[in-house]
Amino acid sequence: MPLVLKDGMNARIDIENHDQQEIKFTTCYMCACRCGIKVTLEDNKVRFIQGNRNHPTNQGVLCAKGSAGIMKQYSTAKLTQPLMRKPGTERGEGIYEPVSWEQALDVLTDRLADIRATDPSKLAFFTGRDQMQALTGLWAQQFGTPNWAAHGGFCSVNMAAAGLYSIGFSFWEFGAPDWDYAKYFILWGVAEDHSSNPIKIGLEKLKRHGGKFVTVNPVRTGYSAIADEWLPIKPGMDGLLAMSMVHVLLQHEKFDYEFLVRYTNASWLVIQSPGQPGDGLFLRDENDHPLIWDISKEIFKNGLDGDISPALFGEYVAPDGRRVKTVMSLMVERYLDPRYAPENVALECGVSAETITRIALEMAHIAFKETVELPIEWTDVWGRKHDKVVGRPVAMYAMRGIAAHSNGFHACRAIHMIQMLLGALDSPGNFRARAPYPKPIPPHQLPENNIDIINAPNTPLSRPPLGFPTRPEDLVIDEFGNPLRIDKAYSWEVPIASHGLMHMVITNATNHDPYGIDTLILFMANMAWNSSMNTANVQDMLRAKDPEFGEYKIPFLVVIDAFHSEMTNFADLILPDTTYLERHDCISLLDRPISEPDSAADAIRYPLLRPERDVRPWQEVMVELASRLKFPAFTKPDGTRKFKDYPDFIVNYERSPGVGFLAGWRGKDGEKSLKGEPNPKQWEKYIENESFFAHHWPDNQKYMRFANKEYLDVAADVGFIGKPEPIIMQFYSEPLQKFRLAGQGLYNGPQPKNPVDRERLVKYFDPLPMWYEPLEQQRVDKEKYPFFALTQRPMFMYHSWDSQNVWLRQILAQNYMYMNARKARDMGLADFDWIWVESHNGKLRCQLKTMEGCQEDTVWTWNAIGKQKGAWGLKDNASEATKGFLLNHLISELLPEKMGERRITNSDPVTGQAAWFDLRVRIWKAEPGEIGSWPQFDALKKLPGDNYERPDVLRFDARTHSKK
Amino acid sequence: MHPALSVIFFTVASGAGFGLFSLLYIADVFSLGGGFNREQLIIGGLMAMALIVMGLLSSTLHLANPKNAWRAFNRFRTSWLSREGVFAVIFMPLALAYLLCIWFDAPAILRIGVGFIVAVLAWITVFSTGMIYACLKTIRQWHTPLVPANYLALGYASGSLLLLLGAVVAKLDTVPYLAMSALIVSVAAVLKAIYYFWIGSPSVTPTINTATGLTRAGVKILDTGHTHGTFLTQEFGFQLARKRAGILRLAVFVVGFGVPGLMLISIFRQPDALWAAAVALFAVMLGAAIERWLFFAEARHVVNLYHGAQRC
Amino acid sequence: MRLGLVIDLDVCVGCHACAIACKEWNASGTIGPLSDYEPYGAEPSGVWFNRIRHYEMDEYPNNKTINFPMSCMHCEDAACVSVCPTGASYKRPEDGIVLIDQDKCMGCNYCSWACPYGARELDRSSGTMKKCTLCVDRIYDQKLPIEERQPACVLSCPAHARMFGDFDDPDSAVSRTVRERDGYPLMPELNYQPTNQYLPPRQKPVIHVDAAPKGGLKESIKQFANRLVRR
Ligand SMILES: Nc1nc2c(c(=O)[nH]1)N[C@H]1C(S)=C(S)[C@@H](COP(=O)(O)OP(=O)(O)OC[C@H]3O[C@@H](n4cnc5c(=O)[nH]c(N)nc54)[C@H](O)[C@@H]3O)O[C@H]1N2
Ligand SMILES: Nc1nc2c(c(=O)[nH]1)N[C@H]1C(S)=C(S)[C@@H](COP(=O)(O)OP(=O)(O)OC[C@H]3O[C@@H](n4cnc5c(=O)[nH]c(N)nc54)[C@H](O)[C@@H]3O)O[C@H]1N2
Ligand code: SF4
Numbered sequence A: 001m002p003l004v005l006k007d008g009m010n011a012r013i014d015i016e017n018h019d020q021q022e023i024k025f026t027t028c029y030m031c032a033c034r035c036g037i038k039v040t041l042e043d044n045k046v047r048f049i050q051g052n053r054n055h056p057t058n059q060g061v062l063c064a065k066g067s068a069g070i071m072k073q074y075s076t077a078k079l080t081q082p083l084m085r086k087p088g089t090e091r092g093e094g095i096y097e098p099v100s101w102e103q104a105l106d107v108l109t110d111r112l113a114d115i116r117a118t119d120p121s122k123l124a125f126f127t128g129r130d131q132m133q134a135l136t137g138l139w140a141q142q143f144g145t146p147n148w149a150a151h152g153g154f155c156s157v158n159m160a161a162a163g164l165y166s167i168g169f170s171f172w173e174f175g176a177p178d179w180d181y182a183k184y185f186i187l188w189g190v191a192e193d194h195s196s197n198p199i200k201i202g203l204e205k206l207k208r209h210g211g212k213f214v215t216v217n218p219v220r221t222g223y224s225a226i227a228d229e230w231l232p233i234k235p236g237m238d239g240l241l242a243m244s245m246v247h248v249l250l251q252h253e254k255f256d257y258e259f260l261v262r263y264t265n266a267s268w269l270v271i272q273s274p275g276q277p278g279d280g281l282f283l284r285d286e287n288d289h290p291l292i293w294d295i296s297k298e299i300f301k302n303g304l305d306g307d308i309s310p311a312l313f314g315e316y317v318a319p320d321g322r323r324v325k326t327v328m329s330l331m332v333e334r335y336l337d338p339r340y341a342p343e344n345v346a347l348e349c350g351v352s353a354e355t356i357t358r359i360a361l362e363m364a365h366i367a368f369k370e371t372v373e374l375p376i377e378w379t380d381v382w383g384r385k386h387d388k389v390v391g392r393p394v395a396m397y398a399m400r401g402i403a404a405h406s407n408g409f410h411a412c413r414a415i416h417m418i419q420m421l422l423g424a425l426d427s428p429g430n431f432r433a434r435a436p437y438p439k440p441i442p443p444h445q446l447p448e449n450n451i452d453i454i455n456a457p458n459t460p461l462s463r464p465p466l467g468f469p470t471r472p473e474d475l476v477i478d479e480f481g482n483p484l485r486i487d488k489a490y491s492w493e494v495p496i497a498s499h500g501l502m503h504m505v506i507t508n509a510t511n512h513d514p515y516g517i518d519t520l521i522l523f524m525a526n527m528a529w530n531s532s533m534n535t536a537n538v539q540d541m542l543r544a545k546d547p548e549f550g551e552y553k554i555p556f557l558v559v560i561d562a563f564h565s566e567m568t569n570f571a572d573l574i575l576p577d578t579t580y581l582e583r584h585d586c587i588s589l590l591d592r593p594i595s596e597p598d599s600a601a602d603a604i605r606y607p608l609l610r611p612e613r614d615v616r617p618w619q620e621v622m623v624e625l626a627s628r629l630k631f632p633a634f635t636k637p638d639g640t641r642k643f644k645d646y647p648d649f650i651v652n653y654e655r656s657p658g659v660g661f662l663a664g665w666r667g668k669d670g671e672k673s674l675k676g677e678p679n680p681k682q683w684e685k686y687i688e689n690e691s692f693f694a695h696h697w698p699d700n701q702k703y704m705r706f707a708n709k710e711y712l713d714v715a716a717d718v719g720f721i722g723k724p725e726p727i728i729m730q731f732y733s734e735p736l737q738k739f740r741l742a743g744q745g746l747y748n749g750p751q752p753k754n755p756v757d758r759e760r761l762v763k764y765f766d767p768l769p770m771w772y773e774p775l776e777q778q779r780v781d782k783e784k785y786p787f788f789a790l791t792q793r794p795m796f797m798y799h800s801w802d803s804q805n806v807w808l809r810q811i812l813a814q815n816y817m818y819m820n821a822r823k824a825r826d827m828g829l830a831d832f833d834w835i836w837v838e839s840h841n842g843k844l845r846c847q848l849k850t851m852e853g854c855q856e857d858t859v860w861t862w863n864a865i866g867k868q869k870g871a872w873g874l875k876d877n878a879s880e881a882t883k884g885f886l887l888n889h890l891i892s893e894l895l896p897e898k899m900g901e902r903r904i905t906n907s908d909p910v911t912g913q914a915a916w917f918d919l920r921v922r923i924w925k926a927e928p929g930e931i932g933s934w935p936q937f938d939a940l941k942k943l944p945g946d947n948y949e950r951p952d953v954l955r956f957d958a959r960t961h962s963k964k
Numbered sequence B: 001m002h003p004a005l006s007v008i009f010f011t012v013a014s015g016a017g018f019g020l021f022s023l024l025y026i027a028d029v030f031s032l033g034g035g036f037n038r039e040q041l042i043i044g045g046l047m048a049m050a051l052i053v054m055g056l057l058s059s060t061l062h063l064a065n066p067k068n069a070w071r072a073f074n075r076f077r078t079s080w081l082s083r084e085g086v087f088a089v090i091f092m093p094l095a096l097a098y099l100l101c102i103w104f105d106a107p108a109i110l111r112i113g114v115g116f117i118v119a120v121l122a123w124i125t126v127f128s129t130g131m132i133y134a135c136l137k138t139i140r141q142w143h144t145p146l147v148p149a150n151y152l153a154l155g156y157a158s159g160s161l162l163l164l165l166g167a168v169v170a171k172l173d174t175v176p177y178l179a180m181s182a183l184i185v186s187v188a189a190v191l192k193a194i195y196y197f198w199i200g201s202p203s204v205t206p207t208i209n210t211a212t213g214l215t216r217a218g219v220k221i222l223d224t225g226h227t228h229g230t231f232l233t234q235e236f237g238f239q240l241a242r243k244r245a246g247i248l249r250l251a252v253f254v255v256g257f258g259v260p261g262l263m264l265i266s267i268f269r270q271p272d273a274l275w276a277a278a279v280a281l282f283a284v285m286l287g288a289a290i291e292r293w294l295f296f297a298e299a300r301h302v303v304n305l306y307h308g309a310q311r312c
Numbered sequence C: 001m002r003l004g005l006v007i008d009l010d011v012c013v014g015c016h017a018c019a020i021a022c023k024e025w026n027a028s029g030t031i032g033p034l035s036d037y038e039p040y041g042a043e044p045s046g047v048w049f050n051r052i053r054h055y056e057m058d059e060y061p062n063n064k065t066i067n068f069p070m071s072c073m074h075c076e077d078a079a080c081v082s083v084c085p086t087g088a089s090y091k092r093p094e095d096g097i098v099l100i101d102q103d104k105c106m107g108c109n110y111c112s113w114a115c116p117y118g119a120r121e122l123d124r125s126s127g128t129m130k131k132c133t134l135c136v137d138r139i140y141d142q143k144l145p146i147e148e149r150q151p152a153c154v155l156s157c158p159a160h161a162r163m164f165g166d167f168d169d170p171d172s173a174v175s176r177t178v179r180e181r182d183g184y185p186l187m188p189e190l191n192y193q194p195t196n197q198y199l200p201p202r203q204k205p206v207i208h209v210d211a212a213p214k215g216g217l218k219e220s221i222k223q224f225a226n227r228l229v230r231r
């Protein structure tokens, strides 16, 4: 009998019937932030999901998506059984037949075994924002295909790469602002991000402490709404803005001299021999150590050593007679140039000269006059003891507003340049690293590029498919310079594509450029819709057949999804996944960590609910396939399978002795952290401990970790890094210079033949941060297409996958195109007008809304709200499909054609990051009769096994008691 | 406000019913124009009561949970809606009693006494109906004594024309009835004119600034937080174009007051002009209906400020 | 006691977490379920107790975006209660919470007309009026851990822009914050005396900028000198 609360005016108030309830802790996966959740179940039904107060990520709070998890669990879009495209029907018609898991796995195993035994590269395996890249990567490596990557290439590899080639950790998920001590915070191009709840928690902390919050963003919504100052920048200009701030800092001589000398390569000497092979490389000693000029001893010394007093400025003559300059001198020469003077960039970037100067000086004031000092003793790698940590409390964070432009890599480097000049990195109050970062710059991991190993049948790769090239020799190309990867990552076109180029896979595979593949496996990515550029065209490519043999250009397409997405509609084989409340998962330190600056952390999920459908976790299926295909890492010497299932794999697999997927409760009886032999009871331990593990760093290991002996020793011991060596931050990036030399024909090693590649290397591989107009914009007529067009994430929707959520879609069921109100008035446009929006790649029709908080030359809309009819368990008349729209139709994955040039990816020329935000459009009012969004697509058909009822009135109630 | 037809019918019908009954009483007391005979009085009274009952019944149509309607009398102390219900319900038996007095020729003082109470109750009930709206601070167009005044005037105007029709049918001397109708209809017209003037006149009302407390600069809605309608937009979001309102207001005066006026004149010229009396009655009821529809359609609830309206 | 909420407009990022947490809790709460209409169809809508609106103040480029959550204000002078004919709407003397007795409500909408703040929404399926209960079925639930005896919206708010407490107690966190931050009620001119209070956006901090270095601004590399700093 439910407890009834006695009430003043005797209305009955039912209190929870706790006896019928069960409480379990797991990890949210309504988005990639991975917060800890406390789930209340009432006989196998989800009653309530709330934040876990003890969890390092969300500290008890929960976002809208997280709370809406219930409605995802009861979504009518859930796939129910494995499906095979009906023989005789065409791909894209969406007509399917149920198959048993056994059939499905047999078909797949045979096909994969065949590929693996002949030409492993003919398998391409690409995954979305899963949190198991350590496993999928291992799987691909064991299979022996280089054609694996996760979503990073179309997401934010620019941030990762810029950070990992500059400071050893990065924005995105490898660092976080120190909210506790920050006094000044600049947010560059962020609407929501992965650290969804942490940023919200942090902004409030910052403001409560009286800190100042500045946002740089063409649009003022969400976080930017609560900023103390808004800089409505023109899209794509951040690099310029940042370098102008550097100009001001240098003019005023506001930089942290000690920090530059001790922890960066500002004092390293660069060879000045234009036109000669070694030009622009560091002067090195016989042991290949970079050299500095020691002003006390007046000799060249090893720039990695301690006990040196390097010259920060100056030009010297090397023993071999070559002229050399310090990096700092090169920087001063470049950034003091009037080109970067605030008054000269103000017009271009849309921020006034006064503002640029003031913000730069405000940062300097906080950094140098409002320093935070903590009485924490620590020892640097060179053995010097420090009795305190000094924090420059200027924090920054940046994401896709910077990343999603083709000049984003350099823009992000420019932002790191400010942080380095201010000495505002990994100390109190600024931007701090999250374990397992910082790592050597760049991390010591090279992509597999041995063509013999890659081509060898039934042979694992010797290295992972992805890594961090440092020189042309590291590219993944054949002797003619042709890409070995289907996405052309690590080719001359995009040499430092550290996360691959998922957005190019379908296009390249369809064009058989560089070669054709046999099977494409897509996991957790809606590539037929919102994660592809040029969506309609991509759907055609998926349907495209070889005119001669009548075979599909992409012969076999396997989609692993949990829901009826647009992507599933093109699969030849659909493998239905479980939901996040139904499976084991592990959020590993080997992967995208959930660590916070003060603690190394990882987490798990475990099944809270029994799926009522014939679905299996993809993790399980991967372990199964790996065993069937006898991948060495998954097979015992006697040929039998090594791991019973996924949980067994997670517990017992060791990457290196003592280091496995989960860092907590290792060792025979679970007393060891971070490192230790496998513990058979590890899952139980995690479940006991609310499904997460956090190793809290002692104070002396919390800061300055790039040069903190105590920390680096531990990091090396537990395998975060190879050796406990100083991690010297790189203003000047020698790897970039090596590629540039190759472009100049001055590199003794591989060099590109194609003039296009040479030109790109020379132009864009500047070893110092630079700015250039985004590539697409260099080629479109700005008079004709006057507007920049952007998307933003809504805080309460996750890409395409939340329109199935009947609560969330009430908040946002149709997206509009937003435009500056005055601009709209001048154009004779008003709220709710239907408009045409056209880019060089195509046009679409949508509905307009005006606002004040939008930079005048910019229009924007919410990302991934538009849907294809019939998808996501919605009815065909859902306004997501009839009125909502997808900006992706206007974005091309290829740059506009140019005479005498092959088609080139619309991506950052350094990293291959998809340039979503380089788009320019023109806009005009639709004719009176023209309403509803356009283009429209055929409705997806109901899938076999979809017996969900879709009532006109839904009255969800998890209670089993006191039903009215 | 969203105009609910059931409520419009209810207020118009019951208004006319209560009006008719009280005026019937006056006609009876002063046996105006020679006075109705017993049967005629009874029929008139029953007709009035029928109108009231029909009204009350239709009013329950807009209840989402009618099975609890009986509880509506609970809050007599504070709720005008409750009071209206209570008065209407007390009215019925007493009205019946009055008719019985007539039927059984009860002593005049009893008959007059009971009748008086009934007439007053009728008046109070219509007044309460008006107060249901007038007491709401959230709707400026309603929050005025003019509202109950209007309800009373219109109710009695239609009642008087009903009575006039009866007088014509009963072949009484119509002059006193004409006078009564002429008087009430013109009072109603004047009151309505004042009301329209009043709601048109600018006055200090909540604005989007006071609603949000953001008073330092102009405030605009960016997003209501829901793509499609909600209970609030359905119930309060109703927007009426100025022009249409103007036309309808004109209709109220022409149909509701003008036409009856003319008819009164023709009846004055030709006392047995049954058609004229019928037209007058029909017109005033139609006018009242339009007036009631406008009454809702022109009312702007302050919650609209939160959906972007600049003022209410 | 006089229980209610404080909403901090200075830090509300408009994430709708509180709205969904509210929906989630109350769907299976004391006056749940809360109907959703056309959940899979053209125009989805439903019954919510807490809605977040978004406003813009002033004009570009001086504009400020303000996110604005609204739920029942649990007014002292609650006309929604006095006009309710059935007595279904009532204000609890002990803690000031305004509630609707679902067993008494006849669904006449009259109370929603009397509410200036759009707090009340009719559930067409149950035929009854519903609104924020201040999570009365959480805050008094002795079986919940003490720190969780809070409204669902308050627990979830990632920006800690929501506070719950007793306004009668001058020393309560809510009372203090309202004093210190000039908290204000909405539409005071109607004199409903709402219990919930809103904290206005703060004035931006002023940051001193240091004067140019003596010897003026650096214009060329020549003006920079080495310093002796040991590593
Ligand atoms: N709720 C929710 N959270 C999410 C996601 C989601 O879909 N929903 N997606 C997750 C994923 S996959 C990712 S990658 C992260 C991304 O998180 P964000 O980096 O926040 O991604 P966007 O929403 O693209 O935000 C880009 C922002 O940059 C601004 N911008 C665009 N161009 C420029 C420019 O040139 N300069 C500057 N300064 N700003 C610019 C845009 O106005 C927008 O505010 O979010 C993650 N978190
Ligand atoms: N115009 C524009 N386009 C963009 C962006 C942008 O800012 N603007 N952002 C880009 C970025 S950064 C990203 S990361 C991509 C994201 O785009 P996608 O990677 O396509 O992400 P989602 O739309 O979330 O789709 C993920 C797929 O995973 C499925 N899924 C959800 N949960 C599960 C599960 O538990 N198991 C399995 N197997 N599948 C599941 C969903 O049903 C969906 O089909 O979008 C990119 N596209
Ligand atoms: S941010 Fe929200 S959706 Fe993402 S993990 Fe955390 S609670 Fe879940």
Ligand code: SF4
Binding pocket: C011, C012, C013, C014, C015, C016, C017, C018, C019, C052, C067, C069, C156, C157, C158, C159, C160, C161, C162
């Ligand atoms: S949860 Fe907090 S921040 Fe988000 S909308 Fe509600 S009050 Fe604002």
Ligand code: SF4
Binding pocket: C071, C072, C073, C074, C075, C078, C079, C080, C081, C098, C114, C115, C116, C117, C118, C119, C120, C131, C192, C194
């Ligand atoms: S906010 Fe509305 S519903 Fe809540 S107490 Fe005040 S008047 Fe009543």
Ligand code: SF4
Binding pocket: C083, C084, C085, C086, C087, C088, C089, C100, C104, C105, C106, C107, C108, C109, C110, C111, C112, C128, C129
């Ligand atoms: S709707 Fe229910 S609560 Fe509201 S006034 Fe009518 S009876 Fe009272």
Ligand code: SF4
Binding pocket: C021, C022, C023, C025, C026, C049, C050, C071, C072, C131, C132, C133, C134, C135, C151, C152, C153, C154
């Ligand atoms: S207090 Fe409870 S009912 Fe009221 S808005 Fe918050 S969550 Fe909803």
Ligand SMILES: [Mo]
Binding pocket: A151, A154, A155, A156
């Ligand atoms: Mo992403």
